[in-house]
Amino acid sequence: MTREEEKIIRIIDSHKDEIIAFASDIAGHPEPGFEEERTAAKTAAVLRDLGLEVHTDLARTGVRADWMEQDGPNITVIGEMDAIGCRTHPMADPHNQTAHACGHHAQLAAMIGAALALADEEVRASLSGSVSFFAVPAEEYIDADKRKRLKKEGIGFPGSGKSELIRTGAFDRTDIMMTTHVHMVPVSEDLYLGNPACNGYAAERVTVRGKAAHAAIDPWDGVNALSITSSAIQMMGLMRETFREEDHVRLHNVIRKAGDVINSVPDEAVIETKVRAGSLECIEHTMNMVNRAYEGAAYAFGGRIETEPLQGYMPIRWRKADQALIESASQLGVSFREVTEYDFNNACTDVGDLTHLFPVVNFTFNGFEGKLHGTDFRITDEEKAYILPAKMIALTVYKLLKEDAIQAKEIIQGFQPVFDREGYCRYVENSLKTETADSRKQEA
Ligand SMILES: [Zn+2]
Structure with missing residues (x-):
């Protein structure tokens, strides 16, 4: 010493x-x-x-x-x-x-x-x-x-x-x-x-828009936001078999809201979804799958999805x-x-x-x-x-x-940075842009 x-x-x-x-x-x-x-x-x-x-x-x-x-x-x-x-x-x-x-x-x-x-x-x-x-x-x-x-x-x-x-x-x-x-x-x-x-993560707050109706008199006039939500989460569960062990994917959902009263068809649900994985690419890839599940479920029932991306950690x-x-x-x-x-x-x-x-x-x-x-x-x-x-x-x-x-x-x-400050801010800002189903379809 x-x-x-x-x-x-x-x-x-x-x-x-x-x-x-x-x-x-x-x-x-x-x-x-x-x-x-x-x-x-x-x-x-x-x-x-x-x-x-x-x-x-x-x-x-x-x-x-x-x-x-x-x-x-x-x-x-x-x-x-x-x-x-x-x-x-x-x-x-x-x-x-x-x-x-x-x-x-x-x-x-x-x-x-x-x-x-x-x-x-x-x-x-x-x-x-x-x-x-x-x-x-x-x-x-x-x-x-x-x-x-x-x-x-x-x-x-x-x-x-x-x-x-x-x-x-x-x-x-x-x-x-x-x-x-x-x-x-x-x-x-x-x-x-x-x-x-x-792991890093990305998250989003998803609002599912359905249509209210009386739950007993005319449920056929409603679009059930809770049904869309539970179907989407079910799909994410089935998608889990495609996750590779080496990517360390973890997928979590919290339902913040799914309807207001029991005798009306729920017209709004709010979910926070979080995807963890070992690389930025895999986080993005899994988030795209999650978004397809939401949109697919909304399409099936005739509802609509609004997505608000939440910044994660790298x-x-x-x-x-x-x-x-x-x-x-x-x-x-x-x-x-x-x-x-x-x-x-x-x-x-x-x-x-x-x-x-x-x-x-x-x-x-x-x-x-x-x-x-x-x-x-x-x-x-x-x-x-x-x-x-x-x-x-x-x-x-x-x-x-x-x-x-x-x-x-x-x-x-000996250190190779991935980003400088400007590049980092650009990456984060891009990841926070609200995507719509249409813009995603154009990309695909
Ligand atoms: Zn700590």
């Missing part, structure tokens, strides 16, 4: 109580996506106290703390701020009904711990590059009604915090992203290094464990496992969007029990969930930026 590395560990160990208190405070005040005002204010205050230049209100609640501009690559450390809707969780907020059942408070605590160590003058002087600490809003799914409201309020990409931050240029100076999370796939080791491939492009991660985990003497190209996470995260623009150096950590997003999720080992990840972030950033940032430069050179 170098002197700076020893110092990083010493600083984090000496601030253990503060880091744990910060995590407990955030866990005790959960807030939903794009509404993390208290979390943002608290995070901004701690980062400001470290002498960092703090920018707030990015994508509404985001907080970015920068070092003074320094030559060399910029590494942006990400901490997610939002809690998940989970009203039966013992720590759920009674008003907003969210809880930190995805461990985002642990990420924030780790980011703060790393900032404490990296703000040290001697450590900073040994680095050839700059670091930003970015508390980001809204990683969890935002439902269709809330998106509509946010859009009216000026959030261009209300589907996810990171997407809106990309759109607004808040990541323009970033060269490498550093992300972390509690383990999302079953891993018994303390650390899981690298970024496993993971799949994660898998990334092996970078050398700096492996060295840091080895120095810390904990158990760890490296990601392989066969590992796969069926869930989705907007970190996937980041992997289409930036190299994302990622690891996940242990120290909890229960199910992610479940009522039984809780941190059981503060050392493993808060302190160890703080050391991992700080040591990894140090290794990437030391000695003329040689490791960071290698990562940047």
Whole structure:
């Protein structure tokens, strides 16, 4: 270990109580996506106290703390701020009904711990590059009604915090992203290094238009929107046999509305449909099948379909464990496992969007029990969930930026982005264009 590395560990160990208190405070005040005002204010205050230049209100609640501009690559450390809707969780907020059942408070605590160590003058002087600490809003799914409201309020990409931050240029100076999370796939080791491939998704809100009539006197004059809906969902079920295992397709429906009163033929149904898959192409392909099912069912009964696309997350492009991660985990003497190209996470995260623009150096950590997003999720080992990840972030950033940032430069050179910012925004905007049955027919 170098002197700076020893110092990083010493600083984090000496601030253990503060880091744990910060995590407990955030866990005790959960807030939903794009509404993390208290979390943002608290995070901004701690980062400001470290002498960092703090920018707030990015994508509404985001907080970015920068070092003074320094030559060399910029590494942006990400901490997610939002809690998940989970009203039966013992720590759920009674008003907003969210809880930190995805461990985002642990990420924030780790980011703060790393900032404490990296703000040290001697450590900073040994680095050839700059670091930003970015508390980001809204990683969890935002439902269709809330998106509509946010859009009216000026959030261009209300589907996810990171997407809106990309759109607004808040990541323009970033060269490498550093992300972390509690383990999302079953891993018994303390650390899981690298970024496993993971599903992306697209969603839509579908309104089925039928025609009301008396359910007993003249049902033949009606067009039953519930029948169209259930037929469409039945077709999607039968389509499942065409899904390839390697595409990891998952298809979910929630019926929000299907009629008003029992003695009238339902004339309106509203469904939210979500398609997950391992590639953008497969998501698009499956979404087209879903839309054919809706239109086919509407055609059969003589109804009509209106589709409102909802932005999803892109799949994660898998990334092996970078050398700096492996060295840091080895120095810390904990158990760890490296990601392989066969590992796969069926869930989705907007970190996937980041992997289409930036190299994302990622690891996940242990120290909890229960199910992610479940009522039984809780941190059981503060050392493993808060302190160890703080050391991992700080040591990894140090290794990437030391000695003329040689490791960071290698990562940047070896990375092939899929999109630049403009290309990304164009892709998302195109995917949100409302298609009609006619425009799809012309394409076919
Ligand atoms: Zn999460």
